[in-house]
Amino acid sequence: MSNQSLPVSCVVVLFFVCFELSAQAEQMVLANNITLQGRVQMMDLSDTSARDTQSQYWSARGTKNYIAGRINQAVKDFQKAVDEADNSKLSNSQKALMISNLAAAKREKHEFSQSEQLFKKSLSLIGTSMADGKLNSYISRQYAELLRLQGKNAAADSIMNKTTFPGSAGDSSGKLSGIPGLEELKTDFAGLEVPTELHALGDDQVIGKVMVDKNIKTKPDVVTWHKVPHGLAGAWHCSDACTTTRQENLLNGTVSMNRLSVSKLLHSSDEIEGRQVDAKGDIWDLDEYPTTEQVTDPEPGTKAYFRTTYSQTISVDEKSICSLFQFDNITTSSQSNKILSHKRCSQLNRMQLVENGSARMFVVDINYDDQGKAIARHDYNCSAVRSEKFAKNDKYKSAFCAFLTSQNLSSLIPK
Numbered sequence: 508m509s510n511q512s513l514p515v516s517c518v519v520v521l522f523f524v525c526f527e528l529s530a531q532a533e534q535m536v537l538a539n540n541i542t543l544q545g546r547v548q549m550m551d552l553s554d555t556s557a558r559d560t561q562s563q564y565w566s567a568r569g570t571k572n573y574i575a576g577r578i579n580q581a582v583k584d585f586q587k588a589v590d591e592a593d594n595s596k597l598s599n600s601q602k603a604l605m606i607s608n609l610a611a612a613k614r615e616k617h618e619f620s621q622s623e624q625l626f627k628k629s630l631s632l633i634g635t636s637m638a639d640g641k642l643n644s645y646i647s648r649q650y651a652e653l654l655r656l657q658g659k660n661a662a663a664d665s666i667m668n669k670t671t672f673p674g675s676a677g678d679s680s681g682k683l684s685g686i687p688g689l690e691e692l693k694t695d696f697a698g699l700e701v702p703t704e705l706h707a708l709g710d711d712q713v714i715g716k717v718m719v720d721k722n723i724k725t726k727p728d729v730v731t732w733h734k735v736p737h738g739l740a741g742a743w744h745c746s747d748a749c750t751t752t753r754q755e756n757l758l759n760g761t762v763s764m765n766r767l768s769v770s771k772l773l774h775s776s777d778e779i780e781g782r783q784v785d786a787k788g789d790i791w792d793l794d795e796y797p798t799t800e801q802v803t804d805p806e807p808g809t810k811a812y813f814r815t816t817y818s819q820t821i822s823v824d825e826k827s828i829c830s831l832f833q834f835d836n837i838t839t840s841s842q843s844n845k846i847l848s849h850k851r852c853s854q855l856n857r858m859q860l861v862e863n864g865s866a867r868m869f870v871v872d873i874n875y876d877d878q879g880k881a882i883a884r885h886d887y888n889c890s891a892v893r894s895e896k897f898a899k900n901d902k903y904k905s906a907f908c909a910f911l912t913s914q915n916l917s918s919l920i921p922k
Contacts (some may be wrong), residue, residue: 566585566608569581578616581612585605588609589606606629607626609625611759619653629646630646645760645761645762648762701831701871705851718839718845718846725800729795730910731819732792733820733823735823736825736827741893741898744893758883782899783899784921785919785920786921793907796815796818797814798814800812812838813834814834814837826860827857830855833854834853837849854872855871867888873885
């Protein structure tokens with residue numbers, strides 16, 4: 508699977524913004540903390556409304572420390588939030604969320620027994636409203652993760668089986684207007700999974716380092732070819748004005764759905780399927796990596812690079828192509844060439860031929876931190892219409908013939 512410039516099926520700059528635990532988000536939490544701290548300093552703690560504010564302050568501060576990886580401090584902050592919430596007028600749902608935050612932080616410290624008790628306590632406080640149902644599903648996921656860490660898979664499955672996800676097929680309250688259920692939208696790739704862990708970034712690839720020429724690779728080391736179904740050959744353009752996306756923060760289990768413009772998710776170039784035709788008339792396309800391309804429209808004062816670090820077509824049948832990609836999205840300063848951000852993504856996508864000559868693209872993306880730990884998952888799908896008929900590109904003929912020869916397929920070399 509390849510294209511004219513950057514892969515249209517890749518979530519490039521803007522997708523990473525959707526999930527990044529960014530400095531901007533952290534600053535918002537910090538600003539909120541400062542405002543709350545000022546109120547805390549002036550409050551009369553005999554007033555229960557004052558305790559509400561103090562509890563919210565410690566919760567916001569704990570969230571900031573949790574995001575930054577300062578788990579020990581996050582535990583202390585969340586504990587203070589829970590303690591203040593006990594004597595406040597906060598709702599049971601608010602208290603449940605604060606307790607679950609403490610449980611999740613203790614889980615990170617492998618204090619499993621305490622974490623389990625806290626998760627049970629938080630779930631016992633939740634009511635039966637639609638909003639409470641969402642909170643129940645969120646906390647249940649967190650609790651199930653704790654059980655799996657302890658090898659209690661049957662107990663984790665039991666927790667999830669008892670949980671009704673708002674908007675899902677088992678939810679009697681009805682679907683969210685115009686939005687599929689959480690589990691309905693989670694893309695099924697028949698057992699194929701996106702990697703949940705990558706290697707850590709090298710010291711010369713992290714923020715603050717200068718982007719050097721050896722890291723800007725334009726000639727691929729690996730070039731392979733795969734067949735393309737005749738029905739999918741040609742150029743395709745994603746046509747949905749909006750698409751539903753399922754977003755999951757893999758650090759805390761939060762799941763949400765949004766309606767986003769396809770232009771916010773995909774690069775504007777069309778997807779090209781097929782470059783060459785063999786002697787039998789079968790159409791082929793190539794996978795190649797690593798490659799690095801400079802983005803043509805970066806933010807002012809920056810340069811941006813899109814690096815394909817892995818590309819493999821996993822399966823092809825008469826009506827679909829399934830592929831796995833890994834990408835780096837790197838932004839540098841125009842003046843110093845120092846790295847301002849380095850974000851990584853793995854993507855599993857399937858392009859499926861549907862009725863009336865159109866196609867549908869199903870995508871799962873996972874984002875990673877500098878250490879290669881998965882931090883977010885994004886599921887979406889969109890319609891695609893054919894924008895151009897297939898036409899072979901002779902620019903790739905010599906590479907295609909060399910590949911056929913290397914695979915002992917010289918009889919397929921086109922004339």
